[in-house]
Amino acid sequence: MLFWESPNVSEWAVWMRRTLELAETGRYGVSPNPMVGAVVLDAQGRVVGEGAHLRYGGPHAEVVALAAAGAAARGGTLVVNLEPCVHFGHTPPCVDAILAAGVRRVVVGTTDPNPRVNGKGITALREAGVEVLVGVEEEACRELNHRFLFFMSRGLPYVSLKMALTLDGKIAAKGGKSRWITSEASRRAGYALREEMDAVLVGVGTVLADDPRLLRHLALNPNPRVWRVVLDSHLRTPPTAALFTHDPESVMLFCLQGAAAERRRELEAKGAKVVEVGDDGKGRVNLHAVVKALASRGVSSVLVEGGGEVHWSFFQEGLAQRLYAFVAPLVLGGRDAVPAVGGGGFSAPQEGVKLRFLRWAELCGDLAVVAEVMGV
Numbered sequence: 001m002l003f004w005e006s007p008n009v010s011e012w013a014v015w016m017r018r019t020l021e022l023a024e025t026g027r028y029g030v031s032p033n034p035m036v037g038a039v040v041l042d043a044q045g046r047v048v049g050e051g052a053h054l055r056y057g058g059p060h061a062e063v064v065a066l067a068a069a070g071a072a073a074r075g076g077t078l079v080v081n082l083e084p085c086v087h088f089g090h091t092p093p094c095v096d097a098i099l100a101a102g103v104r105r106v107v108v109g110t111t112d113p114n115p116r117v118n119g120k121g122i123t124a125l126r127e128a129g130v131e132v133l134v135g136v137e138e139e140a141c142r143e144l145n146h147r148f149l150f151f152m153s154r155g156l157p158y159v160s161l162k163m164a165l166t167l168d169g170k171i172a173a174k175g176g177k178s179r180w181i182t183s184e185a186s187r188r189a190g191y192a193l194r195e196e197m198d199a200v201l202v203g204v205g206t207v208l209a210d211d212p213r214l215l216r217h218l219a220l221n222p223n224p225r226v227w228r229v230v231l232d233s234h235l236r237t238p239p240t241a242a243l244f245t246h247d248p249e250s251v252m253l254f255c256l257q258g259a260a261a262e263r264r265r266e267l268e269a270k271g272a273k274v275v276e277v278g279d280d281g282k283g284r285v286n287l288h289a290v291v292k293a294l295a296s297r298g299v300s301s302v303l304v305e306g307g308g309e310v311h312w313s314f315f316q317e318g319l320a321q322r323l324y325a326f327v328a329p330l331v332l333g334g335r336d337a338v339p340a341v342g343g344g345g346f347s348a349p350q351e352g353v354k355l356r357f358l359r360w361a362e363l364c365g366d367l368a369v370v371a372e373v374m375g376v
């Protein structure tokens, strides 16, 4: 049955909203798994169990909620924002736990495009005689797990660009200084994004100008490690870079085939991984090869943190899905200042990359904007 054919959708929407609140508690711990929350109602419609997936490899939300409900789940309803799994991963299939608990109905927010699930969870429940409603609060459920859903259906990491810019569109003043354009609150929000993503990526121009460490500073994620990726066609990153002062094994440099052999040895001696990829036709590393290589290492999400040349390449190649812009009430001017998006630029407004504003907020005097590239 499709959800709009169900007379009870609005009744379930309230509980689906609650599953999303529960799922939120896993925001910083579950990637590359999805954020999932579950609520169990008994046969009279009273909440008897709640659960969330809190950390990668940990128990799934459905199992936690059913364990909390115990015998009260029998004949009741399980509400969950993502289709329950049917396969053995780090934990046994949730569908088995649901059937063992004897619930009469399962309400699902959205299906799981993971090839190992992809409708099989719903089919298995229906075949066992459980009523299944699908698509309750689907848009909100898809938004919560947009990166997971993209990675599972496309096999490529979801790429978000983060930039701190002036109102006149600069990310650094002439001469390259960018510290600091935005408020501390904006910077903190940017650091929080790092804690959600599997990888942070910059161009070698940013490494040479800012000498960043790109670490997780906020300890929101129990896993302190994030891949720190540099696009560096000719290996200009110095082995003395601040990137290598902490956890150098999590630094990954993408270069062209046969790039500076001696420098490569020095960087590898530091512990960094050096990955050779093909040319983009302009003498730089090919971004399509980079995102594929990251996907093959299980990276489901990437936060691109500059600079302007790299931002342009991601937009131009159609590899950027979302933009987080922190806009300061500041004008730097100067044709030699670094633009938020550099490159050659498009020749007409019609050719530009179209985005859609999703959310915006004031952040200690700055404007924080989240926008999605259209057509993704």
Ligand SMILES: NC(=O)c1ccc[n+]([C@@H]2O[C@H](COP(=O)([O-])OP(=O)(O)OC[C@H]3O[C@@H](n4cnc5c(N)ncnc54)[C@H](OP(=O)(O)O)[C@@H]3O)[C@@H](O)[C@H]2O)c1
Pocket (backbone or CB within 6 Å): 162, 163, 164, 165, 170, 171, 172, 175, 176, 177, 178, 181, 202, 203, 204, 205, 206, 207, 209, 210, 231, 232, 233, 234, 236, 280, 283, 284, 285, 286, 287, 305, 306, 307, 308, 309, 310, 311, 313, 338, 342
């Ligand atoms: N406010 C902010 O949010 C923010 C954030 C970051 C940086 N910044 C500022 O931005 C400035 C650096 O930006 P930038 O534009 O000069 O440099 P960038 O974008 O950081 O790095 C560009 C370099 O990356 C390498 N690269 C390799 N493959 C590439 C590809 N496919 N596409 C594009 N680049 C590729 C190229 O060097 P090779 O040819 O040698 O590989 C290229 O010159 C600094 O002043 C920094 O302070 C500001």
